[in-house]
Amino acid sequence: ALREFSCVDSDPTIFTLFENNFDIQFRKIRLKTLASTTAQIVDVMSNQGKLRNFSLDGVTADNCDIFNFDNFMQCELDRLEIVNCVLSREQMKRLLSAIKQQPKIALLKFINTPIPSSMGTLHSYRQLLNNSIEDVHVDISQLSYFHSHQFVNGSVKNLTIFGNFAFENLPIFINFIKIFPNV
Secondary structure, eight states, rough: OOEEEEEEEEOOOGGGTTOOOOOOOSSEEEEEEEESOOHHHHHHHTTTTTOOOEEEESGGGGGOOOGGHHHHSSOOSEEEEEEEEEOHHHHHHHHHHHTTTTTOOOOOESSOOOOOOOOOHHHHHHHHTTTOOOOEEEEEGGGGGGTOOOOOSSSSEEEEEEEEEOOOOOOOOOHHHHOOOOO
């Protein structure tokens, strides 16, 4: 039985092979640099109740309707990786809302994916770290989202920060590390 699906620089119409087939339940889906979105992607994603590992790489706002499906909320993801993506404010809001409904995520990777700086979006992003996430990968620019907010997260054990570190980031970094005493 198929358990893993990777669509890397492929024509997304490959999803037509799986549409309307509820018997195919992927455990891992990896989508990279989709040329365009299709209804077939959303259809296949909406059937994935057993999805545990989901990865987006190089997906842009105009081809990312996949967070509109309801079953994403019903999956129990262990890993979520969002890398090199450019999403609209509304799509990011839907994504963060969907992630908050994922209490079993152990690894969250948000790399080179701009997060709009609206208060609602930033609040949702901070709330993610209240889940049971053990392994976090973030950009150094995201440290400022947590700088002035006092909370402690004991679940994060591994923290990977990407980007260029500048001396002016040191106070923010020190405060950020205080949030995660078990790192």
